[in-house]
Each structure stands twice: as structure tokens, then as C-alpha cells.
Amino acid sequence: MKRLLLLLLCPVLCFSQQSLEEVDALFAQKKYKKAETVVQTFLEDHPENLKALELLGDAYGHQEKWEEAIDTYKKLVNAKPQVANYHYKYGGVLGMKALQNKFKAISFIGDIKSSFTKATELDKNHIEARWALVELYMQLPGIFGGSKSKSLKYAEELEALSKVDGYLAKGYVYEYDDEPELAEKYYKMAIQEGGSLTCFNKLTRFYENKNQPEKAIRTIESAHKKHQRNALHYQIGKVAAEYNIELDKGEKCLQTYLANYSAKDGVPKAWAHYRLAQIHTYKNNKTQALAHIEIAIAELPKIKPFKAQKEKILDL
Known part of the structure; x- marks a missing residue:
């Protein structure tokens, strides 16, 4: 009788498992x-x-x-x-x-x-909840319970669980509290301890936020030496185009990005053409700038910065 019951339940159990697996697949496909x-x-x-x-x-x-x-x-x-x-x-x-x-x-x-x-x-090992509390207490105004000391308390708990997370959390706290020397120190410690792309990206964005694009590019180059990701070529080109620095290097990196592009790189090729258009605009290369921005607009016609860049090019 028990065997029969199990046989009867089997289709339901299999259906249940398959249904939930289907949901996971749908999530992966967004x-x-x-x-x-x-x-x-x-x-x-x-x-x-x-x-x-x-x-x-x-x-x-x-x-x-x-x-x-x-x-x-x-x-x-x-x-x-x-x-x-x-x-x-x-x-x-x-x-x-x-x-x-x-x-x-x-x-x-x-x-x-x-x-x-x-x-x-x-x-006691829930890292995400501790990260949430680090950010919450830093972002809340003091009148509503915001507290740097409480943020640092949870950052310490994170460090006990994962040194990398702890260092990144402390970097976040000090960056938010406008203590750039300490923020930079802990982001660098996270890179030394873990060296993941996340660690490099945190330091890169920190330098960009502090208007230090040269240091941002050096950090991305260090990340590329370690991880060899094509997407990092785009990031170098992006910083070069946004800050009008190291334009030849930026152009070369963007061309490399386009030549080796695959969907896993994340940023659509249209954005690389947009960055190339920016670089050629700085160089007063109107023909090349216009060619790249036309490609960008053709691929993503609704992006407003692309259209604005075309107007700048036409004014050259």
C-alpha cells in the first residue's frame, strides 16, 4: 500500500520539481x-x-x-x-x-x-543582511537613527566573516563619510586580500567619483592583468572618453573591445562606438566621430546621449 502511494505521488512530486526548475530557468532569462x-x-x-x-x-x-x-x-x-x-x-x-x-x-x-x-x-553568517545594515545606517539621517558607529559595527562583523567584505564595507563607510584616505586604504586592502573584479571596480568608481581618472585607468589596467576580461577594455575607453585623457589608449582599448566583443561582455557595442565618437570629437576628427555616432544611433536609436553627441559633432 505504501509503495502504491509513493507511485501515485511520484508524478506530482516530479511535476513540482520540474515546475520550480522552470522558474529558475525563467529567472535566468529575465x-x-x-x-x-x-x-x-x-x-x-x-x-x-x-x-x-x-x-x-x-x-x-x-x-x-x-x-x-x-x-x-x-x-x-x-x-x-x-x-x-x-x-x-x-x-x-x-x-x-x-x-x-x-x-x-x-x-x-x-x-x-x-x-x-x-x-x-x-x-551568524548572513553576509547580505550585514551589508544591508552597513548601508542603511550610513544613509539614514541621524534623526531617524543613522549612525556611522553602527555601520562600522556591522562592517567589523563582516570582516570577521569575510575580510574582503569587511574591507569593502569599511571603504564604503569612509567614502560615504567623505574620508577619502581611509576609503582608498580599505578598497586597496580588499584588492590585496581578494582581488576580485568587484574589488577593483569599487576602487575604480571611487577614483572616478573623486575626479581622479588617471588612477581609475591604472586600477582598471591592474584588473585586466589579473582577470583578462574584454569588458575592461571598454572601461578604460569609457574613462578616457569621459575625462578627455589618454585618448590614444582609450581609442585602442575600444577598438580591441569591439574586435573581441561577445554578449557576455555586457556593454552593447553601440556604447563603444559612442565612446569612440567622443574621443574623435576631442581630436576634431569630424568624419570618424560622425561615422561612429551613426553606428551607435543605428543600433540604439532611443539613447539621448547619442543624439546629443551627434549635435556636438555636427558643430565641429
């Missing part, structure tokens, strides 16, 4: 509306399935349906209050909802804090 529909259909027959409910919340979040995501994650928190990730996701969508309406944001602050804090209490 087909979030389709994923929402699949999960909703699944939940009609399996309303107590928490994995499906979490996927539904994720589908709502990807579509910026914050109200629906809040309701969904709240159900998960109520059903399993001991699961740290449910609290983390609930706090996250509350935060996104608060960003939509700053007048109502005040009413969300307490729940956002408590959700992230609960996640850290339930899971």
Missing part, C-alpha cells in the same frame, strides 16, 4: 512575468509550498511590484519566523518600497531595521 504566472499556477495546487511562495516573492521583486512582494515575504516570515533569509528579503522589499515614497519612508524604517537585524541574529 522572463519574470512568465515566472510569476508559473508559480501562481503551481501555488493553486500547492498553497503551502514555501519554496514556491519565496519564488513568487522573488518574481514580484524582479518586476518592482513591491506591494505584492511585501505581502508574499510577510507570509513567509509568519510561516517560518526562524528563517533568516525570509526576514532579509522582507526588509529588502520594504526598503525598496520606502525609496518610492520618501514621505511614507519614515513609517517603514523600524520594520526595515528589525527585519535585517533579525536576519543577522538568526544567521
Whole structure:
């Protein structure tokens, strides 16, 4: 009898697994509306399935349906209050909802804090929740509980879990608090400790924000030596074009990017042509600048900076 029951249940279990795997595939393809529909259909027959409910919340979040995501994650928190990730996701969508309406944001602050804090209490290794608290306490005004010391407290907890995350968190805190020497120090420590593209990107953006494009380019070049990513050629060209420096190097890097381009590089080729148009505009090479901007506009006709750059070229 038990064997028969298992055989009867098998098609349902297989269907359940296949349905949820399909959702993961749809997420990977960024087909979030389709994923929402699949999960909703699944939940009609399996309303107590928490994995499906979490996927539904994720589908709502990807579509910026914050109200629906809040309701969904709240159900998960109520059903399993001991699961740290449910609290983390609930706090996250509350935060996104608060960003939509700053007048109502005040009413969300307490729940956002408590959700992230609960996640850290339930899971001593929850890195994402600690990152969220680092950023939250730095961005909140003091009157609403913002606190650099609390941000640094969670940065210390991150460092105990992962030196790289701790260094990056401290770099973020000091950059936000306009202490550039300390920010630079910790971003460099993160590169020395971990050396990931994320670490290099943090330092690069820091230099760009501080109007130090030469240092930004040197950092990207160091990243390229370690990681050999074609996308870094675009980044060098972008900095050169935006700041009107090292134009020959920028042009060469952008040409290399285009010659080796693949979809995994992320930035569409049109943007590389736009950057080349900028560089040739600085060089007063009107014909070449116009040729590149025409390609950019043909590939992405709705991008306003492309059209603005064409006007500059025509005025040469």
C-alpha cells in the first residue's frame, strides 16, 4: 500500500520539481512575468509550498511590484519566523518600497531595521543582511537613527566573516563619510586580500567619483592583468572618453573591445562606438566621430546621449 502511494505521488512530486526548475530557468532569462504566472499556477495546487511562495516573492521583486512582494515575504516570515533569509528579503522589499515614497519612508524604517537585524541574529553568517545594515545606517539621517558607529559595527562583523567584505564595507563607510584616505586604504586592502573584479571596480568608481581618472585607468589596467576580461577594455575607453585623457589608449582599448566583443561582455557595442565618437570629437576628427555616432544611433536609436553627441559633432 505504501509503495502504491509513493507511485501515485511520484508524478506530482516530479511535476513540482520540474515546475520550480522552470522558474529558475525563467529567472535566468529575465522572463519574470512568465515566472510569476508559473508559480501562481503551481501555488493553486500547492498553497503551502514555501519554496514556491519565496519564488513568487522573488518574481514580484524582479518586476518592482513591491506591494505584492511585501505581502508574499510577510507570509513567509509568519510561516517560518526562524528563517533568516525570509526576514532579509522582507526588509529588502520594504526598503525598496520606502525609496518610492520618501514621505511614507519614515513609517517603514523600524520594520526595515528589525527585519535585517533579525536576519543577522538568526544567521551568524548572513553576509547580505550585514551589508544591508552597513548601508542603511550610513544613509539614514541621524534623526531617524543613522549612525556611522553602527555601520562600522556591522562592517567589523563582516570582516570577521569575510575580510574582503569587511574591507569593502569599511571603504564604503569612509567614502560615504567623505574620508577619502581611509576609503582608498580599505578598497586597496580588499584588492590585496581578494582581488576580485568587484574589488577593483569599487576602487575604480571611487577614483572616478573623486575626479581622479588617471588612477581609475591604472586600477582598471591592474584588473585586466589579473582577470583578462574584454569588458575592461571598454572601461578604460569609457574613462578616457569621459575625462578627455589618454585618448590614444582609450581609442585602442575600444577598438580591441569591439574586435573581441561577445554578449557576455555586457556593454552593447553601440556604447563603444559612442565612446569612440567622443574621443574623435576631442581630436576634431569630424568624419570618424560622425561615422561612429551613426553606428551607435543605428543600433540604439532611443539613447539621448547619442543624439546629443551627434549635435556636438555636427558643430565641429
